[in-house]
Amino acid sequence: MLTGNADMDTAINAINEGSIFRFLNKPCSKEVLAKTLTAALVQYRLVTAEKQLLEQTLSGSIQVLTEVLSLVNPAAFSRAERARRYIRHIVTAMSLGNPWQYEVAAMMSQLGCVTLAPETIEAVYSGQKLSPDEQAQYDAHPSVAYDLLSKIPRLEPIAWMVKHQNRPVVEFESGDSGMADMRLGAEILRITLAYEKLIHKGVSRTEAAHTLARQNKNFSTDFFRALVTLDPNAEEGEIRKCRIEDLALGMIIQQEVRTGDGALLVAKGQEVTSPLLSKLRNFHARRVIAGDVTVSLPTTTLAFVKGAS
Secondary structure, three states, X not given: OEEOOOOHHHHHHHHHHHOOOOOEEOOOOHHHHHHHHHHXXXXXXXXXXXXXXHHHHHHHHHHHHXXXXXXXXXXXXXXXXXXXXXXXXXXXXXXXXXXXXXXXXXXXXXXXXXXXXXXXXXXHHOOOOOOHXXXXXXXXXXXXXXXXXXXXXXXXXXXXXXXXXXXXXXXXXXXXXXXXXXXHHHHHHHHHHHHHHHHHOOOOHHXXXXXXXXXXXXXOHHHHHHHHOOOOOOOOOXXXXXXXXXXOOOOEEOOOEEOOOOOEEEOOOOEOOHHHHHHHHHHHHOOOOOOEEEEEEOHHHHHHHHHHO
């Protein structure tokens, strides 16, 4: 700020309310002005570089955790991926700010399942009754995920949402917008996972949404309207059989892929990524899985495949 009105109150207000980097009095020499502008540019570049580094580190950490979950526990990853797709539609329909945090919470919601045996996860998702010990282990997975995620800077709010994914926390604390966003995120995650569970059991979209609306009467009606209009196949394109060696990144696996002894290798709904592609090709080379799978091709992937052919 360059001013001829250099009284104390003006300086205080400029710095405290205007986020002023430097306060200069008139007259100001060209040399002082040039040095001030240079210092401001250096400070801006430092802040920008740190922000980009943090964002890239955060994005990379999320991607690594997601890939690990998809390889170690495909059933848990598949559920998280379905929840993410649902939540992407919901937050867009509700015009919520910072939509990325709700999607990340969905992707990380099943991270704690890496500590569970794959058979336990499959039993849960198929509706089988668990033993008391297994149930206790499964009930603890949100806290396990919280312990992992809370160690990553900037992911603390996401970790809180994941930890509270099974608890109704709709009551927002007045005057604390950060906590309100976290509580809203936890509620969206909780109800979306309940919706995913009903859909997985064969309940229709409309019936599932209406059932959850009756059970959660104090929650936003916009949320349930978004559920009713949600099309689970909106991101899917052409469905076809594809040989393992012809799989392309971005395709969606539309069948369970199991080994000869019945172990789940890939769950239905998983997107083909580089690590998953390597995994499938390695198992196919050992002749423990079939040579082709059913996939869907999203519009962008389909256009690429047709263009390449």
